[in-house]
């Protein structure tokens with residue numbers, strides 16, 4: 001199934017154009033649609049660190065193109081410099097953000113692909129690298145649409161769905177993961193009522209999810225994070241759907257801070273809690289959620305969000321960007337291969353193996 005990128009119902013976050021990478025600057029949404037034109041891996045790393053590009057799959061894709069930017073001007077006669085540059089740029093990009101496994105997954109996929117061609121001329125290696133970056137992006141779009149189709153089998157027309165952060169088209173190559181079923185439901189003429197958590201402190205839900213869904217004509221209601229319990233208590237939510245930055249081998253899920261609390265609330269209200277997870281976000285080498293590195297971000301995201309001082313100077317701040325939801329609070333994990341129910345271990349292994357061919 002090939003996705004026609006011209007027909008996706010939202011702006012593209014990562015676009016390769018001739019010899020440069022265009023990144024939709026998500027820090028400026030929803031007020032401004034501005035694309036950064038990047039020509040070096042250092043610029044790509046900075047864009048990832050500063051959340052100009054964000055969302056686990058989008059980060060992986062941007063890093064893959066960043067690898068090509070790092071080597072595209074290496075002389076064809078200098079194979080040694082190509083390999084040393086690949087190692088340096090790979091490590092530099094990998095260190096940009098620690099939690100989303102898609103970043104290291106994409107870089108490792110590039111490395112493995114080039115290792116199979118290590119005796120080939122530099123020109124062939126560079127062409128193969130760029131082709132692999134395009135393949136990662138293309139496959140991500142296809143995975144997202146398939147996740148949407150599988151998630152739709154768990155929903156019904158007329159349902160209320162609550163989501164957190166942005167696991168939408170802006171976080172991926174197309175359609176998103178958690179938001180994919182909402183786009184497909186719209187295509188089928190369903191009416192789903194979406195409640196989007198604003199998702200402090202960076203407000204990906206308010207700035208990105210509400211924006212994406214409103215642009216697509218999907219019924220979305222923006223709520224503050226602390227309103228999710230009341231919305232569930234009113235009976236307005238029949239499913240919670242979130243994305244993920246990393247699923248551990250036992251089914252523990254790292255996702256945007258606040259996800260764990262939603263899972264506890266969903267359990268308390270008897271609401272299914274679904275995690276949309278492309279296999280590129282599943283990390284079988286990480287045994288449990290306790291082993292997932294959790295990124296801590298600058299205090300200013302909380303004390304001076306969007307430039308407005310909202311806390312006393314010098315106050316102590318704790319700003320983890322993610323939390324871990326234990327597998328026992330997850331109803332199902334939905335990959336591009338289908339719906340996985342507990343116990344998650346065997347199903348996660350099978351899904352990853354299917355993706356490795």
Ligand SMILES: CSC[C@H]1O[C@H](OP(=O)(O)O)[C@H](O)[C@@H]1O
Pocket residue numbers: 054055056057164165166167168171172176177178204242243244245255256257321
């Ligand atoms: C399909 S996006 C996955 C994930 O990434 C987001 O984090 P961030 O905005 O910090 O990159 C969020 O946790 C999404 O659920």
